Amino acid sequence: xxxxxxLVAIRFLAMDHLPKIGYSTKLDIYMQSGFITxxxxxxxxxxxxxxxxxxxxxxxxxxxxxxxxxxxxxxAWVLAHLxxxxxxxxxxxxxxxxxxxxxxxx
Numbered sequence: 001x002x003x004x005x006x007l008v009a010i011r012f013l014a015m016d017h018l019p020k021i022g023y024s025t026k027l028d029i030y031m032q033s034g035f036i037t038x039x040x041x042x043x044x045x046x047x048x049x050x051x052x053x054x055x056x057x058x059x060x061x062x063x064x065x066x067x068x069x070x071x072x073x074x075x076a077w078v079l080a081h082l083x084x085x086x087x088x089x090x091x092x093x094x095x096x097x098x099x100x101x102x103x104x105x106x
Contacts, residue, residue: 003038007031026093033080037073044069 011031018027048069052062087093 004035004042007034007038026088029093030084033084037077037080041073044073 014027014031048062048065051057
């Protein structure tokens with residue numbers, strides 16, 4: 001929960017110091033992916049806690065499942081960053097200046 005509140009605080013801080021525009025930027029997309037990642041990590045923790053409270057599971061199984069979840073989250077995080085970097089490099093997240101100028105509010 002603390003991680004999500006920290007991300008929300010960082011997002012509001014960034015919104016206060018960046019110009020207001022009418023479209024999503026790369027930073028917005030990156031921050032939203034951070035929210036999704038933290039939400040998934042929180043869900044994994046909630047589910048694993050619920051499972052351990054309701055059933056009798058030995059410590060080795062808990063550690064094995066926790067290790068698999070952690071490894072999966074790390075791999076997903078690395079893959080997401082590689083895809084995001086590739087999308088930036090390939091220009092898939094760019095908008096033509098004509099569209100940006102039409103939506104700009106000066």
